[in-house]
Amino acid sequence: MSRVLVSKLDTVPPRVEHSNRSITDKWFGILYALSYVGFLSTGFFLVSKAKAPYSRNENGDRIISEHFTGAVQTCCDNFSGDSVNYHSCRYLEENQGNRRRLTSSNTTTLDGDEGIFDAFLEAPEIIIGIFLTAFATAILWVVALRFFAKPIVILSELSKIGIAIAMGIYQEDTAAKVIFFLIAAGLAGYTYWAWKKIIFASRMIAHSTIAMKENPAILGGSLVVKCLFAGNAALLVFFASRMVNVVELDKEDCYFFSPVYVPRIGIYLGLSYLWTIALLDTVRLSIIANIVGSWHFHPENMPTFIVVFKNILPSFGTLSAASLVTTIAEKLCRMATERSFCDLMCLCVNPFSLLLCIFSSCLNGVVKMLTKFCVILHVFTGNSTIPSAKSVYKILSRHFKGGFVTEVTSRSVLSLASYAFSVGLAMATWAWVDDRFNCNSFISADGTAEAYLILWILVMLFNVYFPVIGIYSMILLNQFLRRVARRQIEDGSTSVNHLWLPAMSGIFVGAICMMFFTFLSKIFLDTIDTLFLCFAIDKDNNVGMSNQEFAELVKEIPTYIEAEVISEDGDAETGKVDVVPVPMPSAPPVIAIVVGATK
16 A cells, blocks of 8 residues: 655645635636526527417318418419419418318328427427426436435346346247347346446445435435426427427418528527536536535534525536536537437448547546536635646545546446436327327338338437437427428428327437436436545545445445555654655546446
8 A cells, every 4th residue: 555645735625615705717607697698588589589370270270370361361362373272372261171181191180391399389288297297207216216225226227137028028020039038138147247336336326325314405405406407498498399480471482481590599599508407417516515525524514505505606607617618528529429320320330430429428428527526626615617627636646546436337327217217208208299199100001110110219219318419409300301391282292290290209308308317316426426525535634434334335446546645744653754656647537437237
């Protein structure tokens, strides 16, 4: 065991500063405030400009809305030729008996040019019901983990085997049965091989629940932030649903079109939303770090709930800076991943794009984890972003190889559960929209499964797993397919929007639910990461390990460095300094992981 020389300038005292905190990184806070004002301003601008071009008459038929009736009537009267089936003219109430059916299905209630947000506007009970179900499920999941962490972790791993066996039993084709049974056998073998790691993950998550049981304010504060997250998601859906009604009438060809500023505002809303959810992530982390750090270092001096939230105000700039860094990393990773996925779907795999995808994913993980520990140390000390980043790297480098530590098995278990819940809600939304509008998107005319069904399921699995990509992709693809559907109608062809609208609605909702569940499950991961840093700070200050169980858990991580830390003044008993200084690494930090279960 080596002895490490530590200067007081290279570490921090084992406490959380609750008073005399100054405002840090204020310009980043101002930048975010302006960004969110822009989010609200542009969103409500779209709402003010939104005028529904269509409505429904007493027979349930689509007709031109009262706001546009006069303009459409004038345009159609000036049109030379048969205007009964021409563009918007077909929807004039006087032409209802003569216009052609728009869709290829005689049973669907869609008119042919709707998108996913039109469906949500016409059937708001779907989006409201699914989101309420997601919120209730997330709360029950967190409560269950708090009291039954170990059994749930183990059952989560065993459930993968059970699902593969069940799918094999369900298949009628012999080859498909064999494939699923082989998958189940492989999962069982891997579970047996990684059993110790799975148990380690259950112990780690179970230990994080101790802090939650001792400090109920962790759950309370996280739920407050969760409500803000849900409210911001509702705003995004509200703005996006109104965006489809921001249209103008082409007075020559008598059709509705979206002004050029609408898609540009849509892109801005998406980027601003991504920054907001990243900021809410750091706000939740700051609340947990404040409570858990105080409970660990000085349980006799715990902050009140008001003090915890009050300390967020001077830290707002630093939290905004950290969330901006993670937003940029997420954006770059998303761009690389989308490129690789497109290549894969086209069966034209570009090795350079795959390498770029892998590199960007690794870089994204490194940036996020380094930023997380930087935020935790900022909460402890009140220092700004750059000093906190330098200090936390020095502290972790003395006790973990490469200066970085995370526990992937626990993260994998929680991510798997979030993914399973989200895919289930995505399928429920798909089925609900399909039934509500009689789309029959699950079966073809002869009752057999079609290839596009499998394709949509694959697209759903990918986009729910990468929810940020899913939200952006569905918004852009929805706009594109609506234009295609309208062009088909204008050319006299039949629209097939009843085949893609239910699936895309499910994918969009599933992506939001994935972010919803992931946000809440991070309560446990934030607690674990805070305890990691508390452990390292205790070691730097030669504080006795009051919680031996967590100390033993940390020592099981392969990247842990067993070192005796002494101050610059030397050994108090011998007066000698026999140290092995730890050189600063020249390479960037890397993630040190415990290889865990795969999803």
